[in-house]
Amino acid sequence: MDFTFTEEQQMMAGAFRELAADICSPEHLRAVYDGTDIQGEARWARLADMGLFGVLAPESAGGMGLGDADFVLLAEEAGRAALPEPLVEQAGVAVPALRELAILPQVASLLPRLASGEARIAVVHPYNPFANVPPAVTHWLACDAQAVYLLEAGSVETVAEPSVDAGRRLSRPAALAQGAAPLLTDVAAREMGERLLNRGALHTAAQCLGVAERMLAISVDYAKERHQFGKPIGSYQAIKHHLASVAVKLEFARAVVYAAVAHVVDLGPRALASVSHAKLAAADAADLAARTAIQVHGAMGYSWEVDLHFYMKRAWALGGAWGDHSFHARRIQTLVCGEAFPLGPDQTFERTAQGIHR
Numbered sequence: 001m002d003f004t005f006t007e008e009q010q011m012m013a014g015a016f017r018e019l020a021a022d023i024c025s026p027e028h029l030r031a032v033y034d035g036t037d038i039q040g041e042a043r044w045a046r047l048a049d050m051g052l053f054g055v056l057a058p059e060s061a062g063g064m065g066l067g068d069a070d071f072v073l074l075a076e077e078a079g080r081a082a083l084p085e086p087l088v089e090q091a092g093v094a095v096p097a098l099r100e101l102a103i104l105p106q107v108a109s110l111l112p113r114l115a116s117g118e119a120r121i122a123v124v125h126p127y128n129p130f131a132n133v134p135p136a137v138t139h140w141l142a143c144d145a146q147a148v149y150l151l152e153a154g155s156v157e158t159v160a161e162p163s164v165d166a167g168r169r170l171s172r173p174a175a176l177a178q179g180a181a182p183l184l185t186d187v188a189a190r191e192m193g194e195r196l197l198n199r200g201a202l203h204t205a206a207q208c209l210g211v212a213e214r215m216l217a218i219s220v221d222y223a224k225e226r227h228q229f230g231k232p233i234g235s236y237q238a239i240k241h242h243l244a245s246v247a248v249k250l251e252f253a254r255a256v257v258y259a260a261v262a263h264v265v266d267l268g269p270r271a272l273a274s275v276s277h278a279k280l281a282a283a284d285a286a287d288l289a290a291r292t293a294i295q296v297h298g299a300m301g302y303s304w305e306v307d308l309h310f311y312m313k314r315a316w317a318l319g320g321a322w323g324d325h326s327f328h329a330r331r332i333q334t335l336v337c338g339e340a341f342p343l344g345p346d347q348t349f350e351r352t353a354q355g356i357h358r
Helices: 007-023 026-034 040-049 068-081 087-099 105-116 186-225 237-263 269-302 308-320 325-337 349-357
Strands: 121-124 139-143 147-152 158-161 170-173
Touching: 007 040, 007 068, 026 308, 068 087, 068 186, 068 237, 087 105, 087 121, 087 139, 087 186, 105 147, 121 170, 139 186, 147 186, 186 237, 186 269, 186 308, 237 269, 269 308, 269 325
Parallel strands: 121 139
Antiparallel strands: 139 147, 158 170
């Protein structure tokens, strides 16, 4: 299996990076945090004009018909920009989930509107109970242990939830789908919920990569500009070692995230462990990048005037989204220690190599 991204995938990510730099600069983020932002609808329209909401939607619904491997770099760029709009939740989680149910009339009529950005959907899950809600939300995709629901926003009473990251508008349903007819129940609902969790965790991990890389870049630039005793602080070994540790952890996490893309829709024990490993590795890299950035900046790293806090808070928020550290660590532990995931060199490295080359 070749994990190298194609030129088209890289070009699409590059185009999104340019767009994000234009519509989601630190000045835009400051307005969001200050409560003075008036560009939310304009940002949503620019994302829709680029076709980003339809990347994983079927061509029959006006989308591009691409796969999760095509979206992971876009999720990474969304993290790098600390994008306030929930592009990842709609385009990377909800749309591909509903694509599997396109045979249902209510889903078939909604998919083209989601792909175009006309309709806006929030996703709530037992391990992501606080949905990142788009502006003027029109629908909710909600699941519990026994059922999956597609609800119109007007029928859902919600409760706003505060977040350390003011760029994320969090809400939860006050009562989940009372009297509503479910899309799926029982085994089919549980499998759909597992795939929602996998996609949410994987694309959240990709966002963690992007935000970690952004904080590392900010710290490196600051270390070049800030002088102490007549020379840049980046010339001192202590600073170099801290930044190098972040770079190493980030690159190790990147490989894990990219490898997990191939397993995101599978429900076998190795696939679940791969996704959880990706979330743990990427979230840990983002956390280390945040802590190191504060150390490099010194006391001013905590201040409102420095742009670092936008990305630092996004890293902390993403760490708890779609399963926190404890959940994913327990999931890996359960899988590794269970009979479905036997240990030993003949069951790990050799079996993985056979799977890759099959």
